[in-house]
Amino acid sequence: MKTLSYILASGILFISFSCKKDNKYDSSVKSSLSVEFDNVVGSSDLQLNTGTYTNALSQSFKITKLKYYISNIKLTKTDGSVYTVPQAESYFLMDESNSASQKANLSVPEGEYKTISFIVGVDSLRNTMDVAARTGVLDVSAAAADMYWSWNSGYIFFKIEGTSPVITGMGGIFQYHVGGFGGYSSATLNNLRTITLDLSARGTAKVKTGSQPNIHLFVDVLKALNGSTNIDFVTTPMAHSPTAGQPVCNNYINMFSHDHTEN
Amino acid sequence: MIFFFAGIYACKKEVLNSIFSGFQKPSNFPEPAYHFTTNSVTKEGFELGRKLFYDPILSADNTISCGSCHIQTSAFTHHGHIVSHGIADRMGTRNAPPIMNLAWNTSFMWDGGIFDLDLQSVAPITNHLEMDETMSNVINKLQASSQYPSLFKKAFGSDQITTAAFLKALSQFMLMCISSNSKYDSIIRKQGTVSFTADEQEGYTLFAQKCGSCHKEPLFTDNSFRNNGLTPSMVDDQGRFIVTQLNEDKYKFKVPSLRNLAYTAPYMHDGRFLTLDAVLDHYSSKVELSPTLDPLLQQENTAGISLTTDERTKIKAFLNTLNDRGFLFDKQLSQP
Numbered sequence: 001m002k003t004l005s006y007i008l009a010s011g012i013l014f015i016s017f018s019c020k021k022d023n024k025y026d027s028s029v030k031s032s033l034s035v036e037f038d039n040v041v042g043s044s045d046l047q048l049n050t051g052t053y054t055n056a057l058s059q060s061f062k063i064t065k066l067k068y069y070i071s072n073i074k075l076t077k078t079d080g081s082v083y084t085v086p087q088a089e090s091y092f093l094m095d096e097s098n099s100a101s102q103k104a105n106l107s108v109p110e111g112e113y114k115t116i117s118f119i120v121g122v123d124s125l126r127n128t129m130d131v132a133a134r135t136g137v138l139d140v141s142a143a144a145a146d147m148y149w150s151w152n153s154g155y156i157f158f159k160i161e162g163t164s165p166v167i168t169g170m171g172g173i174f175q176y177h178v179g180g181f182g183g184y185s186s187a188t189l190n191n192l193r194t195i196t197l198d199l200s201a202r203g204t205a206k207v208k209t210g211s212q213p214n215i216h217l218f219v220d221v222l223k224a225l226n227g228s229t230n231i232d233f234v235t236t237p238m239a240h241s242p243t244a245g246q247p248v249c250n251n252y253i254n255m256f257s258h259d260h261t262e263n
Numbered sequence: 264m265i266f267f268f269a270g271i272y273a274c275k276k277e278v279l280n281s282i283f284s285g286f287q288k289p290s291n292f293p294e295p296a297y298h299f300t301t302n303s304v305t306k307e308g309f310e311l312g313r314k315l316f317y318d319p320i321l322s323a324d325n326t327i328s329c330g331s332c333h334i335q336t337s338a339f340t341h342h343g344h345i346v347s348h349g350i351a352d353r354m355g356t357r358n359a360p361p362i363m364n365l366a367w368n369t370s371f372m373w374d375g376g377i378f379d380l381d382l383q384s385v386a387p388i389t390n391h392l393e394m395d396e397t398m399s400n401v402i403n404k405l406q407a408s409s410q411y412p413s414l415f416k417k418a419f420g421s422d423q424i425t426t427a428a429f430l431k432a433l434s435q436f437m438l439m440c441i442s443s444n445s446k447y448d449s450i451i452r453k454q455g456t457v458s459f460t461a462d463e464q465e466g467y468t469l470f471a472q473k474c475g476s477c478h479k480e481p482l483f484t485d486n487s488f489r490n491n492g493l494t495p496s497m498v499d500d501q502g503r504f505i506v507t508q509l510n511e512d513k514y515k516f517k518v519p520s521l522r523n524l525a526y527t528a529p530y531m532h533d534g535r536f537l538t539l540d541a542v543l544d545h546y547s548s549k550v551e552l553s554p555t556l557d558p559l560l561q562q563e564n565t566a567g568i569s570l571t572t573d574e575r576t577k578i579k580a581f582l583n584t585l586n587d588r589g590f591l592f593d594k595q596l597s598q599p
Contacts, residue, residue: 130301131381132427140385141398141426150386152376152506184378185370188507243508 025110025208033207034214035073035104035116037094038259039066042222048096056226059233061164061174066096066221067147068158069122069137072194075108076115078204083108091122093137093147094219103214113205116215117196120252121157124181124192152241154179157191158252160224164233174233176224178249180242189242191249195256203261214262220255227251283309283595286366289443291451291481295366297380297438302431304438307418310599312436314414315429317598320404322350322394329387329433330598332359336591338523339363339440345534349393356498358534361527363590364520366438369486373516373532376506384433402429442522442590450584451481459584466581473568474578476559477518483585488515489557492550492566496533513555525586539582543575 039046041053046063054060070092073085085106092104122138137143138155147156158178167174182190197217199205205213225231229247239245283306288295302308315321319328332347333339339362341347347359357373371377377386387393388401405411405424412422419428449457459467470478479485488503495501495514503512516532530536536545550560550567560566570578590596 128378130298130427131379131430132301134426139426140382141402141429145397145399148385150377150382150389151372153378153382183507185375186507186509186512188509241505241508 025112027109027111029110029209030107031110031207031209032212033075033106033108033113033205034212035070035106036214036216037070037102037104037219038216039094039096039102039219039221042220046096046221053222055222055233056230057232059164059166061162061233063096063160063162063221064173065159065161066094068094068120069147069155070094070104070118070120071126072119072123073104073106074117075113075205076117077111078114078200079111081111083111083113087126091126091137093143108207110208113207114200115196115198116205116258117194119192119194121179121192122155122181124190127154127181128184149179153184154181158224158245158248160221160248164237167233167237170237174237176231176239176245176248178239178242178245178252180245189246191242191246193249193253195253197256197258199258199261202258203263205261206263211263216259216262218257218259220257221252223255224248224252227254286438287441289441289448289452291448292364292367292443293481296369297366297434302381302434304435305418307414308432308435309439311411311414311418312432312434313596313599315433316436320408321388321396321401323396323400324350326350327394329362329384332387332393333362335593335596335598336526338442338526338587338591340527342526342528345529347393349390350395353392353395355390355392356500357532358529360519361523362437362440363442363522364482365440367482367486370517374503374506375488375517380434380437381427381430383437384430398426402426405429436596440590440596442587444589445522445587446584447581448481448587460580462577462580463584464581466577466579467584469574469578470581473570473574474521477557478521483521484518486518488512488517489559490514490553490555491516491546492553492556492560493531493535493545494549494551496535498533500533502532511555514553515555521582522585523587523590524582526591539579540575543570543578546570547575 041051044051044053046066049062049064052060052062071090073090075083085108093101095101126138134140140148144155147159149156156177156179161173161175163172164174165172178191180189180191182188182192199215205215207213228250231248239248286299286304317328317330319325321328327350332341334342341359346355346357348354360373365380371380371383372386377383385398388396389398402424411424415424415428416422418432446457449455450459477485477487477489501513503515524539528537530542536542546568547570548567552561552566556566560568
């Protein structure tokens with residue numbers, strides 16, 4: 001009798017445990033998750049137009065514009081399953097001058113997520129799609145107006161502009177525009193890069209109805225200028241083509257880091 | 264009485280409607296390259312596109328329309344202009360290509376930087392040297408106008424003007440700019456009793472031997488990019504290389520069609536040759552050797568195409584059969 005009660009009790013415990021687990025996440029239900037792209041310069045917050053910074057070559061500079069596309073977001077749960085944000089909902093234009101733009105607001109199945117990956121830029125498929133599929137942040141008459149190369153059909157993936165006293169010509173401005181999706185008819189330079197960040201060390205994202213988890217990323221734009229190529233404002237104040245932009249592209253793959261998750 | 268008039272009016276309207284036959288592939292042309300599945304040409308879309316094409320509202324200071332540099336009576340080129348001038352008389356670096364048979368083009372611009380006709384119009388509208396306008400401002404101006412919202416509604420079902428509807432309307436007009444009624448076409452299609460003269464016929468044979476592999480019939484281009492041995496000018500325009508950044512593409516430009524040459528001088532990407540004779544002089548004796556010179560233009564270490572005076576005369580006679588005067592005066596394509 002005693003044994004039976006133990007068995008019953010453990011059975012009840014087991015049932016209640018599985019109930020609890022079922023209650024915790026229901027993967028058939030979608031809930032909100034935001035991903036914040038917090039632009040910084042080294043250890044300072046990025047201040048457009050006013051902040052003064054220094055690159056690896058000891059050249060002082062200010063940033064007047066910073067915009068980049070984030071697309072094709074994928075999230076991996078702690079159980080290893082992967083959720084791909086539907087393509088049509090997966091394009092975001094991060095604009096430093098518009099703080100609302102710096103959060104990608106997603107709706108994803110409930111669960112605990114340990115990894116996020118995304119493309120910096122606009123994938124080649126969308127880059128070649130019919131103009132009717134280019135709406136929202138991809139509309140060349142609106143948000144994408146200054147993020148599109150009309151002469152060499154394709155989106156600009158990443159754009160940083162500013163001024164430096166070391167640049168003597170052209171009003172002391174620098175402009176680095178990175179694009180190039182690999183070409184439509186002949187294979188050309190591809191500056192599309194996928195970034196994958198592990199969230200487990202600094203906090204997984206626990207997506208559940210009623211909570212508003214936010215994956216807080218730091219985007220250190222100093223790393224777009226410093227890295228495998230230290231961008232020299234004097235010799236290279238401009239990049240307006242896939243080739244010219246490639247050194248910046250190869251640098252900025254290292255500018256994203258996970259700071260923390262607000263669950 | 265009122266009914267009587269209404270009846271006549273309706274009939275008249277139907278007759279007008281029936282004149283518009285949409286996009287029709289000439290029987291001697293191949294299947295078009297354009298994606299009509301996502302933008303089929305309708306009467307309303309075409310007429311809206313035509314109105315937009317001729318409307319200077321597309322430029323920053325409302326002074327220049329597409330039709331300013333693509334003039335119908337010059338087969339939609341800027342005849343007489345080596346390069347075109349945009350607003351405030353700013354000069355470009357390339358010769359305005361014709362708006363002609365674009366449904367068969369696989370890329371646009373001299374360097375092929377644009378791969379979809381629907382995306383083409385963005386380039387001249389936003390180019391500082393051309394119309395220098397922003398796309399958002401164009402859409403705003405159109406939306407605020409008294410006429411356009413209802414025209415967009417008729418053509419695309421909504422009076423909210425979208426980028427896609429705007430660009431597709433322009434495409435619809437450009438797709439209808441088909442030149443396929445030259446003497447050559449009539450002969451190929453065996454229409455009537457027209458035939459080549461002896462010179463034209465011999466010119467046709469010579470053309471096929473010496474020019475036809477790049478200027479492929481019946482569109483007289485194979486849509487490829489080639490370096491035809493022009494000495495780079497001060498501008499040092501590297502053509503296709505600017506787009507692909509592949510060394511093998513240096514100084515390559517799109518092979519232009521040879522239709523309507525009589526109306527489209529000057530020639531070449533930078534309009535450097537004012538006459539057909541100058542063009543033939545180039546091919547026969549002035550082709551410059553360079554690493555990317557087209558292999559078809561270098562036979563056994565000699566650059567260029569050998570041409571006797573007699574051959575030149577005959578080739579020119581044949582080229583003249585590619586002129587389509589009806590295209591220049593087709594009322595359907597004219598400013599309404």
